[in-house]
Amino acid sequence: MFFVVFTVLFAGESIAQNSLPSAESTDPAVMGWMLGTPPDAAKLVRHDDLSFYQFPRTRWTFSHFRELLPTKRLWRGAGAGVPLVAMPDGAIDGVEFTPMGQSTVMSFGDMLTATYADAALVLHKGDVVYENYFGATSRETPHISFSMTKSYYGTLAAMLVEEGQLEEDKLVRDYLPELADSGFATATVRQILDMTTAIDYSEDYTDPDAHVFDFARSGGIFPRGDYDGPEGFYAYVATLKAKGKHGNAFSYRSVNTEVLGWLIARVTGSNAVDLLQERIWSRLGAEEDAYILIDTLGTGWAAGGLNATLRDHARFGEMMRKGGRWNGAQVVPEVVVDDIRRGGDREKFAKAGYTTLPGASYRNQWWVHHNPNGAFSARGVHGQTIYIDPRAEMVIVRLASHPLAANGNYDDVSLPAYQAVADYLMAQD
Amino acid sequence: MFFVVFTVLFAGESIAQNSLPSAESTDPAVMGWMLGTPPDAAKLVRHDDLSFYQFPRTRWTFSHFRELLPTKRLWRGAGAGVPLVAMPDGAIDGVEFTPMGQSTVMSFGDMLTATYADAALVLHKGDVVYENYFGATSRETPHISFSMTKSYYGTLAAMLVEEGQLEEDKLVRDYLPELADSGFATATVRQILDMTTAIDYSEDYTDPDAHVFDFARSGGIFPRGDYDGPEGFYAYVATLKAKGKHGNAFSYRSVNTEVLGWLIARVTGSNAVDLLQERIWSRLGAEEDAYILIDTLGTGWAAGGLNATLRDHARFGEMMRKGGRWNGAQVVPEVVVDDIRRGGDREKFAKAGYTTLPGASYRNQWWVHHNPNGAFSARGVHGQTIYIDPRAEMVIVRLASHPLAANGNYDDVSLPAYQAVADYLMAQD
Numbered sequence: 049m050f051f052v053v054f055t056v057l058f059a060g061e062s063i064a065q066n067s068l069p070s071a072e073s074t075d076p077a078v079m080g081w082m083l084g085t086p087p088d089a090a091k092l093v094r095h096d097d098l099s100f101y102q103f104p105r106t107r108w109t110f111s112h113f114r115e116l117l118p119t120k121r122l123w124r125g126a127g128a129g130v131p132l133v134a135m136p137d138g139a140i141d142g143v144e145f146t147p148m149g150q151s152t153v154m155s156f157g158d159m160l161t162a163t164y165a166d167a168a169l170v171l172h173k174g175d176v177v178y179e180n181y182f183g184a185t186s187r188e189t190p191h192i193s194f195s196m197t198k199s200y201y202g203t204l205a206a207m208l209v210e211e212g213q214l215e216e217d218k219l220v221r222d223y224l225p226e227l228a229d230s231g232f233a234t235a236t237v238r239q240i241l242d243m244t245t246a247i248d249y250s251e252d253y254t255d256p257d258a259h260v261f262d263f264a265r266s267g268g269i270f271p272r273g274d275y276d277g278p279e280g281f282y283a284y285v286a287t288l289k290a291k292g293k294h295g296n297a298f299s300y301r302s303v304n305t306e307v308l309g310w311l312i313a314r315v316t317g318s319n320a321v322d323l324l325q326e327r328i329w330s331r332l333g334a335e336e337d338a339y340i341l342i343d344t345l346g347t348g349w350a351a352g353g354l355n356a357t358l359r360d361h362a363r364f365g366e367m368m369r370k371g372g373r374w375n376g377a378q379v380v381p382e383v384v385v386d387d388i389r390r391g392g393d394r395e396k397f398a399k400a401g402y403t404t405l406p407g408a409s410y411r412n413q414w415w416v417h418h419n420p421n422g423a424f425s426a427r428g429v430h431g432q433t434i435y436i437d438p439r440a441e442m443v444i445v446r447l448a449s450h451p452l453a454a455n456g457n458y459d460d461v462s463l464p465a466y467q468a469v470a471d472y473l474m475a476q477d
Numbered sequence: 478m479f480f481v482v483f484t485v486l487f488a489g490e491s492i493a494q495n496s497l498p499s500a501e502s503t504d505p506a507v508m509g510w511m512l513g514t515p516p517d518a519a520k521l522v523r524h525d526d527l528s529f530y531q532f533p534r535t536r537w538t539f540s541h542f543r544e545l546l547p548t549k550r551l552w553r554g555a556g557a558g559v560p561l562v563a564m565p566d567g568a569i570d571g572v573e574f575t576p577m578g579q580s581t582v583m584s585f586g587d588m589l590t591a592t593y594a595d596a597a598l599v600l601h602k603g604d605v606v607y608e609n610y611f612g613a614t615s616r617e618t619p620h621i622s623f624s625m626t627k628s629y630y631g632t633l634a635a636m637l638v639e640e641g642q643l644e645e646d647k648l649v650r651d652y653l654p655e656l657a658d659s660g661f662a663t664a665t666v667r668q669i670l671d672m673t674t675a676i677d678y679s680e681d682y683t684d685p686d687a688h689v690f691d692f693a694r695s696g697g698i699f700p701r702g703d704y705d706g707p708e709g710f711y712a713y714v715a716t717l718k719a720k721g722k723h724g725n726a727f728s729y730r731s732v733n734t735e736v737l738g739w740l741i742a743r744v745t746g747s748n749a750v751d752l753l754q755e756r757i758w759s760r761l762g763a764e765e766d767a768y769i770l771i772d773t774l775g776t777g778w779a780a781g782g783l784n785a786t787l788r789d790h791a792r793f794g795e796m797m798r799k800g801g802r803w804n805g806a807q808v809v810p811e812v813v814v815d816d817i818r819r820g821g822d823r824e825k826f827a828k829a830g831y832t833t834l835p836g837a838s839y840r841n842q843w844w845v846h847h848n849p850n851g852a853f854s855a856r857g858v859h860g861q862t863i864y865i866d867p868r869a870e871m872v873i874v875r876l877a878s879h880p881l882a883a884n885g886n887y888d889d890v891s892l893p894a895y896q897a898v899a900d901y902l903m904a905q906d
Contacts, residue, residue: 082775083748085711085738085739085742085743085748085749085776086709086711086712086772086774086775086776087774087775092774092775093775094773095547095773096773114543114547114548114549114550114768115547115548115549115771115775116547117547118524118543118544118545118546118547119543119544119548120543120544121543123617126617126764127557128556128557188552188555280515282514282515283515309514310514313514314514319512319514320514335555336766337765337766339543342544343515344523344524344525345515345516345521346511346515346516346521346522346544347514347515
């Protein structure tokens with residue numbers, strides 16, 4: 049059964065974009081998922097049969113995860129949020145750009161439709177110059193951010209490194225004896241932070257036997273089915289072995305971030321989710337609570353479980369753009385932001401062969417573009433992005449439910465679109 | 478296994494209060510449930526083994542349900558909540574009363590400890606004169622309200638009756654043909670609202686074969702185990718048969734409220750949870766979002782699934798005390814509140830034999846005490862209460878995790894305590 053399901057979901061990786069059903073024809077509000085009390089069988093979205101993770105139901109799921117799985121709250125703090133002032137600029141929707149490798153132009157608005165955006169926002173100098181919601185996502189709806197979660201955890205961990213609570217040159221086994229027999233044992237904290245470990249772990253979503261699915265089953269994010277491995281994210285990562293030598297190349301493996309979450313918990317004696325709430329989330333002046341998916345032992349899914357609203361991600365992005373200063377406080381030390389902006393090792397990154405990200409690097413769980421504008425970004429599968437452009441004083445957040453998992457499938461339109469909006473905004477100054 | 482579990486949990490019904498472990502010795506913060514990442518096996522609270530519903534783990538569970546089960550949000554609305562002004566009166570903790578059938582006095586504060594309170598608040602003329610949090614519950618933490626949920630749904634349904642959307646003399650089968658073969662078919666909407674239906678359904682928590690456990694399994698609130706009945710709250714209630722004649726006697730059966738939720742959904746074409754959010758919750762000026770437990774088909778558990786903070790329940794209670802007017806709006810029509818305050822049929826209620834509630838009645842899913850102060854209340858198992866005393870201009874909210882389910886086990890101390898605080902407050906005027 050799983051094979052069939054994954055084929056339906058992920059075989060698309062090798063399908064040309066133009067053979068996919070359109071965003072319009074898969075609008076979750078129009079499709080009526082989960083409408084009716086109870087809904088008709090054909091309109092159900094369920095966890096136990098994995099239908100929640102099949103496109104186009106994913107377009108509903110991504111803003112309704114809490115209705116399918118246990119979740120842990122990240123409290124926004126008392127009172128109203130820090131206001132974001134709306135100064136809409138009607139021209140942004142029509143800002144044109146040329147997709148990578150093409151000659152015909154496309155507009156920012158068309159890009160959002162083409163990439164199955166559920167919500168999109170542009171901040172310029174802190175004002176909301178563009179904000180739009182589609183389908184089943186509204187202003188108050190937390191949406192899954194998938195691997196953007198990593199950038200939140202990476203920022204928190206980098207703060208602990210800056211404070212000396214976590215030492216980047218120490219080995220994982222120094223902090224976590226539970227991982228002494230795993231492939232992570234001899235990796236340094238820095239290698240975990242920058243994903244230069246060499247772990248035998250496949251995150252190829254087109255392969256139904258990829259490790260990533262057993263990882264999801266270990267925590268109950270996917271239904272267990274006949275999975276009989278260890279329970280919980282941490283017990284699972286402890287089973288993984290090394291493959292090659294740590295530190296040689298960037299190698300994107302989500303399990304690094306679970307180890308990072310574990311390190312955060314170990315050195316602070318706190319729950320990493322509680323610490324993320326205390327040190328970052330509750331200091332953003334967020335409008336809404338966020339929440340995170342947890343495994344059956346209560347551990348937050350550091351690599352991909354955070355759900356938050358469009359505007360609250362924008363507050364996080366704007367705080368980072370402003371050197372960590374926000375809402376009258378230094379939320380993240382400026383040296384931590386600067387370190388992220390400087391980026392990681394570009395040579396090691398190049399070895400990973402990301403054709404849509406030439407010259408980029410990865411640092412503290414952030415993608416650093418090394419373009420003339422100094423852009424860096426949080427990225428999550430199916431199209432989630434916080435894209436921070438310091439030179440243009442711009443933050444773009446996009447929440448999406450693209451049928452194809454990997455961002456590499458649509459970087460060709462999204463990245464030039466962001467650059468075009470940056471150029472447009474800089475021209476207005 | 479289930480028998481053993483239920484014995485551990487519910488055998489207490491026949492145990493004298495003084496043989497139970499104390500609130501202090503079962504403080505969930507001290508016991509350290511779910512602390513550690515991941516927690517030690519001995520500190521785990523799990524859904525699949527039913528440990529989440531075993532005392533003393535329940536003392537943690539009751540304010541952490543979303544970490545165990547899927548939930549649906551009731552949004553508080555944009556911005557900060559309507560302020561509740563704190564005017565603490567240090568004397569309330571020591572207000573003394575004599576428990577029913579006893580001669581030695583006890584204080585309000587002692588009563589809270591004796592009944593395993595997790596949080597308690599007293600409003601007098603709208604000001605917070607007493608507020609206290611215990612164990613694992615804090616001001617911002619939603620706590621399960623169990624059957625207090627019914628009073629929210631009953632109020633909403635009574636509003637629809639007042640508007641003519643739901644006709645109280647019509648039969649359930651007129652609205653819900655799905656129930657035409659069930660025992661509910663020929664019950665009137667009024668009989669559902671006031672729980673005078675005659676349904677073959679046992680809610681005796683001391684009996685492991687009671688229907689209530691299969692009901693919980695049908696929706697996934699309890700782990701399914703070897704349950705092989707229909708899935709979902711509504712499919713389950715459709716299987717129930719009548720036992721006797723509707724309308725003769727008060728007969729407290731939670732399944733009536735599920736039928737009520739279904740009626741609300743049917744006549745409005747809306748999801749009952751969404752409607753509750755729209756018509757009531759988002760109009761209270763709540764500080765926090767509430768949430769409700771849902772079955773695997775997404776249906777809110779009308780009989781017991783609402784989780785909300787102490788203060789937000791107080792806002793609901795205060796709105797009801799003020800005749801439905803709150804936050805500059807008539808949230809509930811005054812005639813609906815008046816109808817509840819007048820109460821239901823006391824003769825029919827008396828037939829149910831509640832020894833701690835002499836002379837009381839039940840109307841629109843509220844308990845009406847018919848005491849000199851005109852008190853009425855929402856009540857939930859394990860000690861949840863919103864107690865509204867119009868004459869004393871007082872609202873008391875108590876959230877609790879008493880090891881014994883039925884409120885009848887501790888009404889002997891709680892009800893006289895509420896009356897004593899009312900007397901105290903009236904004497905201050």
